[in-house]
Amino acid sequence: EPEVTQTPSHQVTQMGQEVILRCVPISNHLYFYWYRQILGQKVEFLVSFYNNEISEKSEIFDDQFSVERPDGSNFTLKIRSTKLEDSAMYFCASSDLGLALSNEQFFGPGTRLTVL
């Protein structure tokens, strides 16, 4: 069964450092997403991406964040200068229909980011 994969499973970084979280979406999916879940809180939408551009982003997704699809398989989330409050579980998701109607997003297992 196809699945979304994410690497690394756990990333530890120092405050102010750049991190890149990697995702391989399901191969025939065209829409990609990043969500995050701070410990004990709900899963929050960060950004959606289609046709090599951002479709929608939340207010969390500020200038410190960027996404990229550098090749035909990877989808990355970059945080330029990490802050303590960026510590969270980051989930990548993909779907094959954009407007979420009659369609579900498939989530990866997540990358736990710890900022020290």
Add this chain to the structure above:
Amino acid sequence: DQQVKQNSPSLSVQEGRISILNCDYTNSMFDYFLWYKKYPAEGPTFLISISSIKDKNEDGRFTVFLNKSAKHLSLHIVPSQPGDSAVYFCAASPPGTYKYIFGTGTRLKVLA
């Protein structure tokens, strides 16, 4: 942002009985609702969904009910099994958007 709320953080049910998980929302424009299940150290897994034009959708042991006038949806699991023990999130999608708005989750424990 409290657009989707799950007021019960946890629920315990005996194996074989019905589990009812509840979710309330505030935005009447939401047009699609979903339930996801999450095990520790894994990503959310899709369970079942319902469009706002329906009031019920059933898939095996899982049934989702939508009451638009009350802005309430519920997930029924019957019969409950120990493997159903997980955190359950409801999510809603505003029209014309690509994102899901999640509730805070309900931890279900099914006791053998």
